[in-house]
Amino acid sequence: MRLKKLSGLIIMLSLGGAISPLHVHAATSPQATTATAQTAIPDKKQVMDAVEKLALAEVNRLKDVEQNPGPGKRGINTNWISATFFVGTAKLVEAANVPEVLDYNLAVAKRFNYAHQGNSAPVNLINADDQAIGDLYQSIYLHTGLPGVLMPLQQRLDYTLPYLTLTPAPKRLVWWWCDALFMAPPVLTQMSAITGDAKYIDAMDVQFWRVYDRLYDKKEHLFARDERFIERRSANNQQIFWSRGQGWVVAGIARILESMPADYPSRPKYVALFQEMVARLITLQQPDGLWRASLLDLEAYPEAETSGTAFFTYALAFGINHGILDRKTYLPHALKGWNGLNQYILPNGILGQVQTAGDQPVPTRREATTLYSSGGYILAGLEMAKLNDPVSNLPKPVKTPPAFEYHASDIVITPHPVNATPDQIREYDRRNAEHAAVKELAFDPMVDAPKYPL
Template sequence: MDRRHLLAGGAALAASATVLPARAASAAPTPAAPSPQLPSRAAIVGVLRRVADQWIGTHGNSGDNGWANATFFSGLLAVYRLTGEAAYLTYARRWAEKHAYGLNGGVNTRHADNHNAGQAYLDLYEIEPSAQKLTAIEASLRRMVYTDQPAKNDDWWWDDALHMAMPPFARLGRLRGDTQYWEKLYSLYQHTKRVRGGPGLYDAATGLWYRDDRFLPGGIVSPGGRPVVWSRGNGWVAGGHVKTLKALPASERHVAEYRSTLAQLVTAVAKVQRTDGFWNVNLADPAHLPGPETSGTSFFVYGTAYAVATGLVARATYLPVAARAWNGLVATAVHPDGFLGYVQKVGDRPESSQPVTYGSTADFGVGAFLLAGSELAALAT
């Protein structure tokens, strides 16, 4: 399914909601309001292992190398770095080798979704360096920097693209000692943030992002007439900033802006966190399809935990935000066997892939959860 497909009408929405039959009759737990106290590192790691093991155990076929599955492998390799569990590295390595470390669309692609697999390839390269692991992702990004319309900067027209493609540009620039990758990254980012659709997708007044220019003021609104500020879209933005900042040296000239933008986003979402620890699918309208949703919430945990760890926001204020969200996820969305529920599947807005249920899951949602827990574990004792 095209992730930008416009879902319209009740019949289309019902058809788009894929709930695993074995899970459909399962009742979601009804836990108390989550604690603001961070669990122990061992407890966090235990949940991460349970979720990762459940996914791997039920997916003997490791899947394609598209953006969604690549997000899962980014999360799995974060858990590998945390735990050293050889089975996780083996599963990821076999997946990458199955695809010959290639990209959808080949090396001529400019599409951010196709570049997302490069993040996992870079992870695998750092663990076990071998030149062919980077051949495709490097050739593709280098073309954009130097040979294939290097002045063209409008490729990232939707905010998800920041997660998919910012980190590979940042990491290759550092690996090769070539700052032109960082300059190209910023040019693409600048267009998305401040130019796309006229004002850009970033709302400086709130610190939040519109998914694409259809949702800018004067465009699509919620049934209640309020703006549509998609939770997962902002989650992708948070994830892209975290991964980019992890890769860039502090001296890189755009780091201060990336740090400030992430801090503003983390601050903004903390103000609209639900009492159950989750975030609504529409951050601007709590009445618009209310209910828990795991993927956006997981990315906000990831962004908030990193912001706390690096001093972008105050630990005393924002660690409880991340802890409430994590505790809510574990109590509400993680099944006893490690299946991760309440994931809004592929889409581009709150209405996409509804209803979101206890039995709804997706590879990228699991990846986001694994990233969140791995980052949070670094803050725990």
């Protein structure tokens, strides 16, 4: 599909060897951490079984919450927490036949009417966290071809675009926190791939690099969570680089690269940033394969943390599978991360030892679980399962949605109830006549407009 305003064709190529060394430090191989995990690549079926087991455990838990609500039971909504889980499940049902998960994805999206929260003040309408659920709606559109699925998302993104590219750049960022780079940019990039209109990816590109300029530490090769943390220090006088914050960024870049055209002008910058960050991150991996909540202050937070680890493992395996990262250098770290994560699967089948929602490092507990960490585990597992496959080209081809099969609604004749009174019979007859009139008189775009859609 040709994108408007983009020059050239979307060339499918492998990034292995296609990106020449840039100015970044990732051009040199980082020193590996101590290898303690097994070095064998896990069996694909075993990995997929583990991923499906966790996804089904979460789906069954969520269904139970819906059927038996109560204090302390966490269900779903359209926020970033739930959205991150559905980022994982959307990819899972694309890779494997898991009808229970697919049905749940479809049911949730329909329940929320393909809409978003934050439909009040403008500051909420442009909130990246509330746009993350768009990934689920995009996946359902590509699965079903239903034309109404994307409309609320497209309306929300169209409202946001002008603010992402304001010139001169305003004092405050639209995406003012690094987590946002996982939430909205992949949705915008994918929207350009689906629609063929480059306005979404172009606006994303402008705001992404504004965030980079303000929050990226070019010495540490890590992102401050937001501008409060640029100068802030821990009690041990360490810079505060939050594990999950870095995970949001590298996982977000991986998802951007899946949909970004191979000849997009700034694509090499995304690849270089991804390589530079991952090169730094593997030096901070601990012997158990996991990372700590505060990457530079192990004394303050000595316990393992799984949500950041899940996103790092996903990024590592993704980079290897797509030729962005050197396999020999990075494979041991991906394996250690995956093996480490699986030490924290709880008896209920869900990933534990998760830092709960927040904006900075805090201590973690083994029994702590969240939907976003489950989403991260699914993403990591799906890439780990492909480590024995050939290197895959990027961008990933956009799936062609099925043709929308349409039939004008049939009249539903409501039968008279047993023992109906004369008044009830008259009302049922009136209602049936009204339904027939709707079909006869209402303009139907797909029937009455030969050039639908106009």
